[in-house]
Amino acid sequence: MNRLAKYEAHDGENKTEIVFGTPKTKNSRRTIPLTRTMVDELTRWKQQQAQDKIRAGDKYTDDDFIVTNEFGHYIEQKTFKDYYDRMLKDADIGHFTFHALRHTFATRALERGMDYKTLSAILGHYSVAFTMDTYVHSMDEHKRREMDKMDDMFGMRYSISVENRPYPVLCTLSPDGCTAHVPDFPKVTAQAPTLDASLLEVKQQIEKALRQYKNPPIPTKQEQIVVPNNSVLVLVKAS
Template sequence: MYTMFSTALKQAYENSLINRNFVEFVKLPKVTKKEMRILSLSEEQKLLTTIKASDERYKIGILICLCTGIRVGELCGLQWRDIDEVTHVLSIRRTLNRLPAMDQSKRKTELVIGIPKSDKSIRDIPLPSFLIDDLKAYKAQRDKEKVAAGDIYDERGFIICNEIGRPIEPRTMEDVFKRLLISAGVANANFHAMRHTFATRAVESGVDIKTLSELLGHADVSTTLNRYAHSLDEQKRKAMALMEGLYQ
């Protein structure tokens, strides 16, 4: 917001509409970083076990996020054409979010399909084979619903959808996540914790930071470094421990 106001008022000053760019006198408050909630290995395993046993309709969405680290808006915007069953690659090309309605005389908010937040957010993510198998089984169920619904079925092909093919909004997925956490006996966490957990597990598994940044769709590698420095520090310690014998 500071940058946008500053740019706008700078242009207004250059156009002689105002006599100063007053944003120059604004001092931004210090940013306090919130501690990230990351699921431990045991918590993640409990959640995975619960997902497999659950009859939650949209549980596949939670599994996708755990395995890929995608954002909830990206999840809700996924369509079947975004998955290549041959190469096992998931393409992130759009997001779906509930935003303030353009015409608020009819409704306060509306579901909006948009483009990802940055160019780097448009990305391809390889999927594990077991997830492809789960998605095939899930699609078979949705195909049966499509036949039963007939002409009223939404033909856009959203992966996470209701009985007539219409997309599910992020808040619904967040509620599903909360219920699964409770069933698994895992302490409360927000939906974004799955993204942090994916990134942490990736670092723990030895994934290099550049690759992880691309998988997460971060606009800059520095974003990934800043957020997951704690995990990288642990990896450095392990690496140095492995080398101890060389110098004794």
């Protein structure tokens, strides 16, 4: 479902329209197993829709959509995003794109031992290699945290100093501004109107994160980071 510009729009008419079509790739049409918790949530939601249908009566439209309003009508992406942004604001947990939920799922799945091939199929990626390239940095951070737990057993000290070493920052540019995140600190992210502003905010977050680490992560090498077409890689040194 997409809202696209009309080829012919008369004066006074909406210049865009909702268009339904097939998914853009073969992998987009796939079966995704659900967790028991999600099945329960969807069951409760279906019961809510049944109540909405009774209350709305003849005004209810049942087109088999899952994400609907109280009249059974689909909710388009922009409206759904507005709801999502409002929930983030009410929860006071900062700004994250809706796509970040997908990344969170993938990272947690790998941390819990899901293999790359299975995860790649669930995500609909065109290759397992793409999945590995996309999420290997998140796994590196997880492996560092897990290895820290071994210090007491082996009496090891973290001998590699990260002082004065810059951390790579991926900055994604868009008409709304710049979104920056740090592969070595998955929770560090910032969005600002300009590149400079987002980098300044990220720098402050890195400094704060370093104060909380007993053993700070070693900065990932530049050549190990895949930079998307609409992004730039910037090195940021904490003071």
